[in-house]
Amino acid sequence: MPAVSPTLLAVLTIGVVALILGILIEFTQNRYSGRDDPIISRINEGVSTERLRENLKFLSSEPHLVGSNRDKELADYIRDRFVEYGLDRAYLVPYNVLLSYSNTSHPNKVSIFDARSGRVLFESKHREENETIFPNIVDSYNSFAPKADVIGEPNYAKIDLKGKICIVRYGKIFRGNKCENAAQRGCVAVILYSDPLEIAREGTQQENVYPNSWWMNGKAMQRGNLRTSMGDALTQGFPALVDGAFQYGINDIELPKIPTQPIGYEDMYAILNLMGGLPVPNTTAFRDWNGGLNITYRLGPGFGSANAEKKLRVVVNNVMQTKIIYNVIGILEGSVEADRYVILGNHRDAWGLGAMDASSGTTALLEVSRLFGGFHRDSQWRPRRTLVFASWSGEELGLIGSTEWVEEHIHLLSQKAVAYINVDTCIMGPNLNPDASPSLMEILREVTEYIPFRNNTLLNAWTEYQEYISGELDKPKIKTLGSGTDHAPFAFFAGIPAINIEFTFDKKKYPISGSYPAYHTAYETFDLVDKFIDPEFSLHKTCSQLIGVLLHAISGSTLMPFKINELANRVQTDYENMWRRDRNEDQFVSKSDFINGEFKPLIDMLEKSIENFVIAAKDWDSKMRDLDLNNPFLVRQVNDVMLAVERAFITPEGLHQRPEIRNLLYAPFKYNKYSTVVFPGMLDLMKTISNTQRADTLKVPQFNQTLRRHISDIAIALRSATNLLNTSPL
Ligand SMILES: [Zn+2]
Missing domain, CATH: 1.20.5 (Single alpha-helices involved in coiled-coils or other helix-helix interfaces)
Structure with a gap:
């Protein structure tokens, strides 16, 4: 030798x-190592308020409606920044989708005219200010409202809606659901407006409204989408690829049925001031129906007897068009698990200048990508799992860009995506107000402890705010994910756990039932943010720090930071609370109707399945505490089980009459897209049955059968999830 x-x-x-x-x-x-992780301090110290401010100023310098030239220019800009900042690659992803616009040469109008002479007595404005003050801002409209010309009597009541033009206030539930209800109940058109009670709470005089405060003048109009399903309408459930994929025709698809137009409260005053009928009663059924205009709010129908010859007319000239829209995707590959993805997304398109919705999130997305790109470029650092940075388009017209992308990559994402973090309008105020999938709530709470906030931690400020709102001092309670923004296709179609980060205004001081006053109006300007919302850009900094640290925590934890235990407990509590819903509001949930008769065995099976899931999840969590983190194969096996548990609740055919909502566990309620419930399909069907009992009793047995099958499906999914936890290699 x-x-x-x-x-x-x-x-x-x-x-x-x-x-x-x-x-x-x-x-x-x-590897993410908690409090003393050096990456956390690099993120906290690295975020630059100057850059956040500069980028927001640039992004909101021109309107960037989906499909506009500016939307494409910003897509190119973001791709170039991703590359410049040091990500591995960045590229545009096009989709060919159906969009809806107002008609620039024939704006939508609401008018009052004299039926005898035909003389027009009043005509609504179609934009807030003239073209020189806000060039290129799209006229006020509700996307996908059909083109129509309707004459009728106004009605601001809950009954006698057939053939009427229904006056509807923004707030509480999603506008698309309002219009769907109105159409079902016979309204021939809807006029939407935001009352001063919501958007001018400190008075409507010039000194109290924008540009002198964050409140709105009477010309501000909330634009907004009406479709209640998400994604491209012509390719529901599959991607709208640009190289010739199948599309349905306009006549094959469901679109909003009646014309709808949003106007300002100044114009609504002209209509409500002439209304006849009884004054709005002071009863709980009409709570909040009186508003902040200096008039007696009347129910109608029609104008008062002195104005009986006057009629209302709604003209909507919206046009539909298929166009190519662009998402931007930036990738920083993981060094250990390159085939596992943690995605951070934000929408780029806006109704107007979009300084809040959603450029406040876009500037944060850019800043976070700059930091991670920099870590890699400067010291060859890489995340453990692959980071995906996404800038979506078409969110405002129905989460189109994100949904198409999820549909295109559904198999890859269902097997390999770990989590999705969304940031839409990050900053409306100083108070953290996130929503999340239950399994990710714990890691969200944890990282807020590492974010500095006003001489303390963000966790501390968050806890104090919750105590101020609810009177309870406890660890922060987190809402389950709602809809209305781009995490929806990830969470509700693909079963990927998600977090949506948002900071809100003082909800106790300003109990607005809608969003912030300037929401979707022409006044969402850089100046509004710079003067009233976040003058120091310190809140934008906090938002960026939070999403940056979250991204690192989820992509860098050896053991995925999922709390299956919290998920199971949350399901159990939410299920118990489901039977305690406000019956006055819902009028359909009553356990006694279910525990007797045909539903009894199914409810028993469901409750047993929940219990077993809770037990298995508790066991799982205690096993996780002793896991040998130095055994990479074991770690990978365990992580795969946690991915699979989330996917066990995805039903391929989707919920009843909602194929794009496939999550049996948590999803928005069909009758209010903004509100998320446990076992959404079950609540949908109970509400449908309750509505049917009033209208068409013959259909009830069929719906009852669908509901029995659905409850059984939920129980089976819970058992599958339980089996995944129990048959783990531990
Ligand atoms: Zn938005």
């Missing part, structure tokens, strides 16, 4: 040691 020279041996030894050290260093560097 030839002797090995001592020099060669030394060189070999040094080589091997260096290799092991190198692996170890890399392994520890990209």
Whole structure:
């Protein structure tokens, strides 16, 4: 045997040691290690308020409605920044989708005219200010409202809606659901408006409204989408690829049925001031129906007897058009698990200048991508799992860009996406107000402890705000994910757990039932943000720090930071609370109707399945505490089980009459897209049955059968999830 020279041996030894050290260093560097993790301080220190401010100023300098030239220019800009900042690659992803616009040469109008002479007595404005003050801002309209010309009597009541033009206030539930209800109840058109009670709470005089405060003048109009399903309407359930994929025709699809137009409260005053009928009663059924205009609010129908010859007319000239829209995707590959993805997304398109919705999130997205790109470029650092940065288009017309992307990559995402973090309008005020999938709530709470906030931690401020709102001092309660923004296709179609980050205004001081006053109006300007919302850009900084640290925590934790235990407990509590819903509001949930008769065995089965899931999840969590994190194969197996548990609740055919909502566990309620409930399909069907009992009793047995099958499906899914936890290799 030839002797090995001592020099060669030394060189070999040094080589091997260096290799092991190198692996170890890399392994520890990209591993999220909690409070003292060096990446956390690099994120906290790295966020620049100047850049956040500069980028927001640039992004909101021109309107960027979906499909506009500016929307495309900003897509190119964001792709170029992703590359410049040091991500591995960035590219545009086009989809060919159905859009809806107002008609620039024939704006939509609401008018009052004299039926005898035909003389027009009043005509609504179609934009807030003239073209020189806000060039290129799209006229006020509700996307996908059909083109129509309707004459009728106004009605601001809950009954006698057939053939009437229904006056509807913004707030509480999603506008698309309002219009769907109105159409079902016979309204021939809807006029939407925001009352001063919501958007001018400190008075409507010039000194109290924008540009002198964040409240709105009477010309501000909330534009907004009406479709209640998400994604491209012509390719529901599959991607709208640009190279010739199948599309349905306009006549094959469901679209909003009646014309709808949003106007300002100044114009609504002209209509309500002439209304006849009884004054709005002071009863709980009409709570909040009186508003902040200086008139007696009347129910109608029709104008008062002194104005009986006057009629109302609604003209909607909206046009539909298929167009190519662009998402931007930026990738920073993981060094250990490159085939596992953590996605951070935000929508780029806006109704107007979009300084809040959603450019406040876009500037944060850019800042966070700059930091991670920089870590990689400066020190060859990589995340453990692959980071995906996404800028969506078409969110405002129905989450189109994000939904198409999820549909295109559904198999890859269902197997390999770990979590999705969304940031839409990040900053409406200083109070953290996130929503999340239950399994991700714990990691969200944890990282807020590492974010500095006004000489304390964000966790502290968050806890104090919740105590101020609810009077309870407890760890922060987090809402389950609602809809209305881009996490919806990830969570409700693909079953990927998600977090939506948002900071809100003081909800106790300003109990607005809708969003912030300038929401979807022409006044969502950089100046509004710079003067009233976040003058120091310190809140934008906090938002960026939070999403940055979250991204690192979820992509860098060796063991995925999912709390299956919290998920199971939350399901159990939410299920128990389901039977305690406000019956006055819902009028359909009563457990006694269910525990007797045909539903009894199914409810028993469901409750048993929930219990077993809770037990298995508790067991799982305690096993996780003793897991050998140095065994990479075991870690990977365990992580795969947690991915699979979330997907166990995805039903391929979707919920009843909602194929795009496939999550049996949590999703928005069919009758209010903004509100998320446990077992959404069950609540949908109970409400449908309750409505049917009043209208068409013959259909009830069929719906009852669908509901029995659905409850059984939920129980089976819970058992599958339980089996996944129990048959783990532990
Ligand atoms: Zn938005």
